[in-house]
Amino acid sequence: MQDLGDIRxxxxxxxxxxxxxxxPIIKELGRTQDVVTVALSANIPKPELKDLAESIKERMLRxxxxxxxxxxxxxxxxxQVQIAQDKLRLYGISLQSVANIIAQQNLxxxxxxxxxxxxxxxxxxxxxxxxxxxxxxxxxxSGEHGNEVRxxxxxxxxxSFEKAEDKATYNNMPTAFLKIRKNSQDDSLRILExxxxxxxxxxxxxxxxxxxxLTQDFTSIVEDRIALLVSNAWQGLLLVFAVMWLFFGxxxxxxxxxxxxxxxxxSAFILAQWGISVNxxxxxALLLALGxxxxxxxxxxxxxxxxxxxGKTPVQAAIDGTMAVKNGVLSSYITTLCIFTGLLFLSxxxxxxxxxxxxxxxxxxxxxxxxxxxxxxxxxxxSLQHASxxxxxRVRQQFLIYFEKLHLKVNGWVKKLIVYRYLFIGSVVxxxxxxxxxxxxxxxxxxxxxxxxxxxxxxxxLMPVGSSLAQTQxxxxxxxxxxxxxxxxxxxxxxTPLIKGMTVHYGKNADAFExxxxxxxxSVDLLTAEQREQSINQIAEQWRKHLGVVPEALNIAIxxxxxxxxxxxxxxxxxxxxxxSLTTASHQLQNWLAGYPGVSNLMDDLRPGKPEFTLNLKPxxxxxxxxxxxxxxxxxxxxxxIEVLESAIDLETYEVIVxxxxxxxxxxxxxxxxxxxxxxxxxxIPLVNVAEITATRDFSRxxxxxxxxxVTIYGDIDAEVNNTQAIFQDLQNTFLPEFKQQHPDxxxxxxxxxxxGPLTRNSMRKSMLMGLIGIFALLxxxxxxxxxxxxxxxxxxxxxxxxxxxxxxMGLDITMPSLLGFVSLAGIVVNDSILLVEFVxxxxxxxxxxxxxxxxxxxxxxxxxxxxxxxxIVGLTPPII
Numbered sequence: 001m002q003d004l005g006d007i008r009x010x011x012x013x014x015x016x017x018x019x020x021x022x023x024p025i026i027k028e029l030g031r032t033q034d035v036v037t038v039a040l041s042a043n044i045p046k047p048e049l050k051d052l053a054e055s056i057k058e059r060m061l062r063x064x065x066x067x068x069x070x071x072x073x074x075x076x077x078x079x080q081v082q083i084a085q086d087k088l089r090l091y092g093i094s095l096q097s098v099a100n101i102i103a104q105q106n107l108x109x110x111x112x113x114x115x116x117x118x119x120x121x122x123x124x125x126x127x128x129x130x131x132x133x134x135x136x137x138x139x140x141x142s143g144e145h146g147n148e149v150r151x152x153x154x155x156x157x158x159x160s161f162e163k164a165e166d167k168a169t170y171n172n173m174p175t176a177f178l179k180i181r182k183n184s185q186d187d188s189l190r191i192l193e194x195x196x197x198x199x200x201x202x203x204x205x206x207x208x209x210x211x212x213x214l215t216q217d218f219t220s221i222v223e224d225r226i227a228l229l230v231s232n233a234w235q236g237l238l239l240v241f242a243v244m245w246l247f248f249g250x251x252x253x254x255x256x257x258x259x260x261x262x263x264x265x266x267s268a269f270i271l272a273q274w275g276i277s278v279n280x281x282x283x284x285a286l287l288l289a290l291g292x293x294x295x296x297x298x299x300x301x302x303x304x305x306x307x308x309x310x311g312k313t314p315v316q317a318a319i320d321g322t323m324a325v326k327n328g329v330l331s332s333y334i335t336t337l338c339i340f341t342g343l344l345f346l347s348x349x350x351x352x353x354x355x356x357x358x359x360x361x362x363x364x365x366x367x368x369x370x371x372x373x374x375x376x377x378x379x380x381x382x383s384l385q386h387a388s389x390x391x392x393x394r395v396r397q398q399f400l401i402y403f404e405k406l407h408l409k410v411n412g413w414v415k416k417l418i419v420y421r422y423l424f425i426g427s428v429v430x431x432x433x434x435x436x437x438x439x440x441x442x443x444x445x446x447x448x449x450x451x452x453x454x455x456x457x458x459x460x461x462l463m464p465v466g467s468s469l470a471q472t473q474x475x476x477x478x479x480x481x482x483x484x485x486x487x488x489x490x491x492x493x494x495x496t497p498l499i500k501g502m503t504v505h506y507g508k509n510a511d512a513f514e515x516x517x518x519x520x521x522x523s524v525d526l527l528t529a530e531q532r533e534q535s536i537n538q539i540a541e542q543w544r545k546h547l548g549v550v551p552e553a554l555n556i557a558i559x560x561x562x563x564x565x566x567x568x569x570x571x572x573x574x575x576x577x578x579x580x581s582l583t584t585a586s587h588q589l590q591n592w593l594a595g596y597p598g599v600s601n602l603m604d605d606l607r608p609g610k611p612e613f614t615l616n617l618k619p620x621x622x623x624x625x626x627x628x629x630x631x632x633x634x635x636x637x638x639x640x641x642i643e644v645l646e647s648a649i650d651l652e653t654y655e656v657i658v659x660x661x662x663x664x665x666x667x668x669x670x671x672x673x674x675x676x677x678x679x680x681x682x683x684x685i686p687l688v689n690v691a692e693i694t695a696t697r698d699f700s701r702x703x704x705x706x707x708x709x710x711v712t713i714y715g716d717i718d719a720e721v722n723n724t725q726a727i728f729q730d731l732q733n734t735f736l737p738e739f740k741q742q743h744p745d746x747x748x749x750x751x752x753x754x755x756x757g758p759l760t761r762n763s764m765r766k767s768m769l770m771g772l773i774g775i776f777a778l779l780x781x782x783x784x785x786x787x788x789x790x791x792x793x794x795x796x797x798x799x800x801x802x803x804x805x806x807x808x809x810m811g812l813d814i815t816m817p818s819l820l821g822f823v824s825l826a827g828i829v830v831n832d833s834i835l836l837v838e839f840v841x842x843x844x845x846x847x848x849x850x851x852x853x854x855x856x857x858x859x860x861x862x863x864x865x866x867x868x869x870x871x872x873i874v875g876l877t878p879p880i881i
Contacts, residue, residue: 007026008026011024011026032068032181032182032183033181033182033183033184033188033218034179034180034181034216034218035180035181035182035188035191035192035195035218035219036180036191036192036195036214036215036216036217036218036219036220037072037177037178037179037180037214037215037216037217038177038178038179038180038195038199038212038213038214038215039170039175039176039177039211039212039213039214039215039501039503040052040053040056040175040176040177040178040210040211040212041169041170041171041173041174041175041210041211041212041213042173042174042209042210042211043173043174043209044174044209046074046160046161046167046174047077047159047160047161049174049175049176050071050074050077050161050176050652051650052176052210053071053074053176053178054071054650054651054652055651056178056202057069057071057178057651058651059198059202060178060195060198063194063198064194065190065191065193065194066180066191066194066195066198067181067182067183067186067191068180068181068182068183069178069179069180069181070178070179070181071176071177071178071179072168072176072177072178072179072505073166073167073168073175073176073177073505074161074166074167074176075161075162075163075166076161076162076655077159077161077652077653077654077655078159078160078161078162078654078655078656078657079131079132079135079157079158079159079160079654079655079656079657080157080158080160080641080657080659081098081102081135081151081155081156081157081644081656081657081658081659082155082156082157082158082659082660082661082662083095083098083154083155083156083658083659083660083661084660084661084663084664085660085664085670085674085675086664087154087155088675088677089675089684090154091141091149091154092677092682092684093140093141093677094634094637094677095634095637095638095642095658095659095660096633096634096637096642098140098151098154098155098658099637099642099644099658101138101140102135102138102151102644102645102656102658103644103645105127105138105139106127106128106129106135106138106644106645106656107125107126107127107128108124108125108126108127108128109124109125109126110122110123110124111123111124111125128647130647130649130654132157132158132159135151135152135157135656136150136151136152136157137150137151137152138150138151139151140153140154155658156661162655162657163507163515164469164517165469165472165506165507165516165517165519166506166507167506167507168503168504168505168506169503169504170213170215170501170502170503170504171213171501171502172502173211175503177215177503179216180195184275187277188218188219188222189219189222189223191219192217192219192220192223195214196214199212199214213501215501215503215523215525216456216503216523216525217455217525220528221454221455221528222279224528224530226278226279226283228530230283231878232287232878232879233283233286233287233878235878236287236874236875236876236877236878236879237257237260237261237875239874239875239877239878240257240260240871240874240875241253241254241257242874243867243870243871243874244256244257244298244867244871245396246395246396246399246400247400247403247863247867248301248305249392249396251383252301252305252380252383252384254383255376255379255380255383256297256298256301256376256380258379259297259368259371259372259375259376262367262371262375263289263364263365263367263368263371264286264289264364266367267360267363267364267366267367270363270367271359271360271363274359274363276356276359276360279356281353281354281356281357282356282357282360284357284817284879285356285357285358285359285360285361285364286360286364287875287876287879288357288361288821288876289360289361289364289365295332295831295868296329296332296333296365296368296369296372296373297368297371297372297376298864298867298868298871299325299328299329299332299831299835299864299868300321300322300325300329300372300373300376300377300380301376301380302863302864302867303321303322303324303325303864304317304318304321304322304377304380304381304384305317305321306321306860307320307321307324308321308384314380314381314382314384315381317381317384318377318378318380318381318384319377321377322373322377325835326373327782327838328831328834328835328838329369329372329373330369331778331779331782331834332830332831332834332835333365333366333369334778335774335775335778335779335830335831335834336365336830336831337362337365337366338770338771338772338774338775338778339768339771339775339823340358340361340362340365340771341358341362341771342766342767342768342770342771343357343358343764343767343771343820343823344358344359344362345763345767346760346763346764346767347759347760347762347763351759351760351763351764354760354816354817354820357817357820358820403863407859407862407863410858410862411855411858411859411862414854414855414858414859415855418851418854418855428798428801431801432797432798432800432801435800435801435804435805436800436804438804438805438808439804439814442723442726442729443808444804444807444808444813444814445723445725445726445813445814446723446725446757446813446814446815447719447723447724447725447753447757447813447814447815450719450812450813450815450817450818453529453535453536454529454536454560454562455525455526455527455528455529455536456523456524456525456526456560456561456562457523457524457526457536457539457540457543457558457559457560458521458522458523458524458557458558458559458560458561459479459483459521459522459524459543459547459556459557459558460509460510460511460512460521460555460556460557460558460559461475461476461479461509461519461520461521461522461553461555461556462509462511462512462518462519462553462554462555462556462557462603462607463475463518463519463552463553463554464518464552464554464608465514465516465518465607465608465609465610465700466518466609466610466611467517467518467552468517469506469517471518471552472506472517472518472519472520474552475520475550475552475553475556476504476520476522478547478550479522479547479550479556480502480504480522482543482546482547482548483499483502483522483524483543483546484499485546486498486539486542486543486546487499489542490533490534490539493533494533496527497527498526498527498532498539499524499525499526500525500526500527501524501525502522502523502524502525503522503523503524503525504520504521504522504523505520505521505523506519506520507519507520508520508521509521510561511555511557511601511603511714512605513605513701514700514701523561526539535720536560537718537720540558540559540560543558544558544600554603554607555601555603557600557601557603557716558600558601559600559601559716567751567752567753567755567756568714568715568716568751568752568753569715569716569717569724569752569753570593570599570602570713570714570715570716570717570724570752571712571713571714571750571751571752571753571754571755572589572712572713572748572749572750572751573705573710573711573712573713573748573749573750573751574586574589574710574711574712574713574746574747574748574749575705575706575708575709575710575711575746575747575748575749576708576709576743576745576746576747577708577709577745578709578745579606579699579702579709581743581745581746582606582709582710582711582746583606583711584743585711585739585742585743585746586604586606586711586713588739588742589713589735589739590602590603590604590713590715592731592735593713593715593727593731596717596722596727596730597721597722598717598718598719598720598721598722599715599716599717599718599722599727600715600716600717600718601714601715601716602713602714602715603713603714603715604711604712604713604714605701605703605711605712605714606699606701606702606703606711607699607700607701608697608698608699608700609697609698609699609700609701610697610700611695611696611697612695612696612697612698613671613693613694613695613696614693614694614695614696615631615632615635615687615691615692615693615694616691616692616694617631617690617691617692618689618690618691618692621690621691624678624685624690625678625679625680625681626676626678626679626685626690630676630679631676631687631690631691634676634677635674635687637658637659637660638659638660638664638665638674639659639660639665640659641657641658641659642657642658642659643655643656643657644656644657644658671687671693672686672687672688672693673686673687673688674686674687675687676690712751719813723813724753724754724757725754725757728750728754736748757816760816761816761819764816764819764820764823767823768823771823772793772796775789775793775830776789776790776793779792779793779834782834783837783841788837791833791837792830792833792834792837793830795829795830795832795833796829796830799822799829800822803818803822831868832861832864832865832868835861835864836857836858836861836865839853839856839857839860839861840853840854840857841853842857843856843857
């Protein structure tokens with residue numbers, strides 16, 4: 001709120017706003033999220049549709065579970081008093097005079113109180129007209145003999161809206177859109193259910209020709225993805241149980257695996273206190289935790305099982321087995337915590353988005369540690385007491401035999417590799433260098449964020465500024481026909497319609513940063529990603545092919561409406577002082593970028609504005625008693641309208657506007673011979689006689705950043721065809737050197753994904769470095785050595801081999817979430833190594849040589865390492881499939 005006050009104070013200090021400019025509106029928007037949009041469609045007059053939408057909005061807000069509702073598809077509500085030029089000539093009156101008369105007779109004003117001995121009375125003069133019928137009765141001119149001319153005699157009064165282009169349709173029907181939003185504390189899924197229930201009840205009381213439809217449903221996508229992740233989690237849990245059962249049996253595996261739901265449920269309580277909700281990122285973090293949090297339980301359970309095999313009682317085996325690995329397990333937990341804690345402080349927009357993942361993992365592994373030490377041993381000793389009651393199944397017996405053979409074979413390999421250790425280490429380092437070279441050379445590419453399939457596709461239309469609504473409509477007919485052709489082809493191929501609904505918003509284009517009849521957006525609701533047979537990029541490409549070239553449009557961008565968390569793929573800002581040079585440079589850069597495969601929807605924000613007529617007083621006009629202010633006021637009243645007053649009627653605020661009727665201003669000749677009413681004599685003088693009229697054209701929008709003119713270039717990149725990093729690297733190597741020589745006065749800045757990716761990546765690198773320093777310090781204290789921690793930590797970069805080759809085999813780009821996954825799973829690598837080093841040192845203390853101790857420790861740790869790796873792999877397999 002302090003910032004809001006500072007902004008308001010700064011704006012109030014501006015003293016040179018134009019006299020007739022509107023008051024600046026300063027308000028705090030707050031952080032809201034779209035949930036769903038309700039399309040209210042009916043073939044009824046637009047004012048009646050707006051009234052119906054306002055009534056439904058009021059009832060909707062009474063529902064306890066629907067927090068924020070706004071109506072879209074309409075501009076300001078107005079009573080428009082439209083007067084023809086011939087009427088003005090006939091009565092010798094100006095629009096300004098009519099507006100003044102309406103304002104003087106349209107009044108609702110408290111005028112004081114009457115105080116008597118018995119009671120007080122308030123006095124109010126109320127002669128406000130609240131409908132076109134009442135406005136028609138206003139007296140405008142009165143004659144000497146009592147004859148009167150009323151407003152209805154000289155004007156047409158209609159209930160309308162400020163801008164004709166502010167309208168919308170859904171499936172070709174006039175539509176009001178009720179957009180449902182929520183704040184960060186509300187539950188999207190509950191809101192969606194409330195909205196569906198409200199619509200079902202409301203439809204029963206409305207005529208059959210009024211239709212409700214849900215569109216731009218951002219919540220059902222989340223619901224579907226969460227359901228998919230929950231299904232994957234259960235599958236992963238069952239696979240983990242199956243692996244544990246093969247090694248330990250039903251009871252033993254059951255209690256080990258039960259640590260998963262216990263940890264999840266307990267961490268859910270903690271996450272709620274931290275303000276983290278159930279969303280796709282937190283669900284992904286829980287899936288990642290499936291493998292990680294089993295490590296402690298597996299190590300402890302494997303150790304207890306080993307001590308049980310030595311002939312100890314179940315209670316003693318549980319105690320001794322837990323105590324034998326307690327130092328290693330605690331060290332593993334702290335080392336993992338060091339990594340995750342650093343990831344909480346990632347920079348950039350991506351870093352703020354990914355904050356959820358380490359926060360969830362920290363809570364889960366903490367609960368898991370408590371469960372593994374204080375609950376699991378008791379359950380395991382109880383299951384061991386009953387282990388001998390049932391014989392081992394044949395499947396487990398066969399598996400254990402084969403596993404033991406594998407164990408012996410691996411032990412033999414380990415002993416040989418110890419002999420040829422330098423050759424083996426050199427080979428591993430060589431493979432590591434090869435894997436890094438795959439990333440550096442661009443064979444394995446990097447993208448800031450993975451491409452996630454959506455269910456909404458838009459065509460954002462930008463016509464030349466000044467285009468009429470009719471011209472825009474003709475272009476929209478081509479666009480809607482082309483997507484209907486795509487739908488027909490899809491239905492023919494797959495026997496199901498692709499399109500669930502189509503919305504057309506006139507006067508809107510999110511990429512244009514302006515409004516007007518030259519803008520429009522066509523939004524198409526598609527089958528969900530799970531239901532359809534084609535990717536959204538394939539559908540967009542087919543739409544472009546069917547549409548072809550539309551020469552009358554400046555730009556038609558067919559794209560998903562949601563911008564990646566990393567920002568726009570192409571977001572380049574050029575800054576300089578000369579607009580002509582900036583325009584030339586922008587076109588050169590766009591032409592070069594258009595040559596890269598996968599690049600589409602290129603545009604900039606420096607465009608010619610509407611054709612303009614600039615007026616100057618002719619010599620002698622002032623001598624006639626006409627001023628620039630007088631002429632400008634009359635022109636403004638005719639072509640823009642005069643706002644007489646605002647009136648609150650029922651649920652809406654109406655403006656009363658006096659303006660020239662459309663038939664009197666739809667030709668250029670009407671403008672040239674517009675009658676200027678002399679303020680004294682009342683004579684009418686054609687505009688062309690008193691003013692010079694010059695046709696000009698300027699830019700529709702000029703942006704300044706740090707007091708310097710700027711042009712911003714936007715565009716999209718199909719991640720299935722090309723890579724943002726590869727395009728910009730080639731751009732910098734091939735195009736920009738010559739570009740900078742041609743335009744030395746223009747600076748170029750990369751924003752969006754190109755800026756955010758390195759920012760978060762560098763932050764992640766620093767966080768991991770700090771985590772590694774913490775791990776080194778901890779292990780140095782535990783091992784009482786500075787060399788042994790280095791041996792343990794050397795496994796972390798070597799694990800990067802699997803990351804690189806995994807992405808290469810699956811054909812995926814390395815992204816920020818995949819790097820976060822690597823950093824998170826680095827704890828597993830360290831954990832396995834810590835216990836291995838502990839066992840090696842223990843055997844050396846028993847008198848073995850280092851080579852013998854290493855071989856024996858590898859054999860002893862083989863089952864635990866295989867278990868931790870297998871459970872992680874099978875736990876994360878369902879999401880991949």
